Amino acid sequence: MxxxxxxxxxxxxxxxxxxxxxxxxxxxxxxxxxxxxxxxxxxxxxxxxxxxxxxxxxxxxxxxxxxxxxxxxxxxxxxxxxxxxxxxxxxxxxxxxxxxxxxxxxxxxxxxxxxxxxxxxxxxxxxxxxxxxxxxxxxxxxxxxxxxxxxxxxxxxxxxxxxxxxxxxxxxxxxxxxxxxxxxxxxxxxNIKPDVKNDNIIQKFNLRKYSKNFKLFVVASIFIQFSTINLVMIFSYHLMDSGMEFSTLKITKSITVLIAILAFFVIEILNKYKKILFGYVLSLFIVLILSILNVSSIFMLAILFGAISFQGMLACPARYFLLANDSYMEENIQKDAILNIISNIGGILSSTLLLVPFRLAIFMTSISLLIAIISIFYIFKTRLR
Missing domain, CATH: 1.20.1250.20 (MFS general substrate transporter like domains)
Structure with missing residues (x-):
């Protein structure tokens, strides 16, 4: 090398x-x-x-x-x-x-x-x-x-x-x-190429010119960001407010790390058989189910936090797979940045979930996750064509 x-x-x-x-x-x-x-x-x-x-x-x-x-x-x-x-x-x-x-x-x-x-x-x-x-x-x-x-x-x-x-x-x-x-x-x-001019940034955000699956992935990413980016935080604050010791919460998150490390091998297998999007949908579905169940035991919380980390790990290869196979061929650095900017609307809005009651926050994230799963599953079924 x-x-x-x-x-x-x-x-x-x-x-x-x-x-x-x-x-x-x-x-x-x-x-x-x-x-x-x-x-x-x-x-x-x-x-x-x-x-x-x-x-x-x-x-x-x-x-x-x-x-x-x-x-x-x-x-x-x-x-x-x-x-x-x-x-x-x-x-x-x-x-x-x-x-x-x-x-x-x-x-x-x-x-x-x-x-x-x-x-x-x-x-x-x-x-x-x-x-x-x-x-x-x-x-x-x-x-x-x-x-x-x-x-x-x-x-x-x-x-x-x-x-x-x-x-x-x-x-x-x-x-x-x-x-x-x-x-x-x-x-x-x-890897030297001419610098890309960005004279009209508004045109970059004109999603009508992009492929159907890219637009759908942007929408799905907004809902994913809204529902997952602060989900661990929502559960953490709720548990501490309910009396869980800070040390116990950290032990739970430490177990999560071990689960996340095991996920690397799963990702390698998914990548080998080109099943990244399938794994991504499955990880989101696991997060959805565990969130709805409102788990509270240390072991189940560790699985929930691990599933959230797992979908986060899969997000990058799933995105790169989409960019590499998308029919609209624009500079990938630009497309990646545009995807980040627009989808992060969900992340910005999700900060409000910390201010609402716990059960309402979980309900809102569950609905958002369900919409995202349906969208990603559609992209998976169409095989990015």
Missing amino acids: PKQERRIISLAIMGICFASMYWNDGINDFIYDRYKHIGNITIICSVITFFCSSMLSVANIIVMYIPRSKIIKCFKNLLLICALLAILIGFTVQFNHIFIFILMYFVFDLVFEILSVLHYGYEVVATEDDRLIHVENKRKIGFFMVKGSFVLICNFLFVQLGNLGFLIACIASSITFIVIYFIQQNISYV
Whole structure:
């Protein structure tokens, strides 16, 4: 394997940063538990969730305007900015400055989302076309393995050390960003194409020009984002409000990580037999059933959280499969960004689910999931034609 491909795959260690710094992956319940004595903590968490979802759309729009010739330089600079902000965020929590934390995290989240979205473009310009899927799969598998392992470590740190544990996790993230920066120093362009002009962004969002299945997948993605992106958070807050200890919740999420790791092998089998979309529909159906059953035992909760993680893992290969087989051939980096921006409407709207009663939130997510499953199943049956 060429050295440059190994460097691209090494981006998998950024799973450390996602495990410790990404809002939906652990910070939210830590902040909720630490500051639940504040009367409006649910509103605060909802606002942060709304902002994080909004920043994902903003990040995708920004990435659409980054020229191919500037992607590698931008990616490296973003790594350094994230390293600095991660340290600052850790100290704001250590000294219990919740509102300073919110402001700092807003800035960090925007930069981190741009970095996250830019991953795909970074791989495209630094990898040969015929090697892209292979390198992407290797990086993704490594990423989820690293992330899953570090989630276990973060759970231990948050439960045993509290604010100090969060600071340690932030320092680990900062070091990881810096290490990645130096590993990527000798990356060069190997897939050079003319920069895509984006003079009229409104035309990019004119869905009428895209294929029928692409439009349907966009609609389905909106409902999927609405129903799943904050589902773990909804259950977590409900369980803590019902008396579950923070340590017990983290144990449950630790079991979830082990289930998610096993899911990698299932994904490899699905990919081998080209059944990614079938697996995606099945994972959404499992989430729907377990949500309706309103499970409460640690084991069943772990399965529910694991199923949510599993569908999240399948979302990327399912999307890439769609983009590769779609009849409307536009620049895939552009199409991926457009899909992210529009479908993230569901993620933005889902922040309101944290403010409604638990049973109503589950009812709304269940209806949304059912619509998404029917849409994805239709795409699967038509085989993207």
